[in-house]
Amino acid sequence: MSGLDHSALHRLYSEHNCWLKGWLRVRLGNAADASDLAQDTFLRVMTARVDAPIREPRGYLSAIARSLLIDKSRRRTIEQAYLFALAQMPEPVEVSPEVRLSIIEMLVAIDTLLDELGSRTREIFLAVQLEGLTYVATAERFGVSVTTVKNHLIRAMTRCLLLVEP
Known part of the structure; x- marks a missing residue:
């Protein structure tokens, strides 16, 4: 207590x-x-x-x-x-309630993690991971060096690893 x-x-x-x-x-x-x-x-x-x-x-x-x-x-x-997103799938996807809950909990944890990163790190991470931008293209977009992009990605990936580690 x-x-x-x-x-x-x-x-x-x-x-x-x-x-x-x-x-x-x-x-x-x-x-x-x-x-x-x-x-x-x-x-x-x-x-x-x-x-x-x-x-x-x-x-x-x-x-x-x-x-x-x-x-x-x-x-x-x-x-x-x-x-x-499930409804937009070309073929219906059946997900058990347990798997659905697990997926939603993981998505909430990822959302929380992204929110804790800070805006610049989050934006850089999402540009590389979701948009598939190269480090050079990301650096140009954000007006920073490639080294800065790498540093932000290291910070974000470290947090991601801490999320999946028991």
């Missing part, structure tokens, strides 16, 4: 759970999703390292919930893009 003791966590939950569900319901337009996300928020609180009393519990909870909302939205966007 986190730095919050059991009684402090219980008090936080009992005093703010209803408020948090309402706050989320307004943003989601759905009571069931709001309840699920409120539970996820308190799970994050349970696993967080909290070394001091929480002075602004609603601000703290809403910040965590907002982050979860963003994650949920990104995941939904990625899943929709994946399903759209």
Whole structure:
């Protein structure tokens, strides 16, 4: 458990759970999703390292919930893009629910990784990997040296390797 003791966590939950569900319901337009996300928020609180009393519990909870909302939205966007790509295949592709979940989780992890790279590294990485640009063409496009392109790619590939390493 986190730095919050059991009684402090219980008090936080009992005093703010209803408020948090309402706050989320307004943003989601759905009571069931709001309840699920409120539970996820308190799970994050349970696993967080909290070394001091929480002075602004609603601000703290809403910040965590907002982050979860963003994650949920990104995941939904990625899943929709994946399903759209499957639908565009010339022949129907059957994917089991387990494989589909695994693919979507990997796509979310890749999206997070790309987001953490920084804009220039991400743009260079995508230009080389997705567009198939050579290092020279990439350097010309971004107005940098080939060595700089290589350095950005090393940074990106290192992060990719860390993603696939257990």
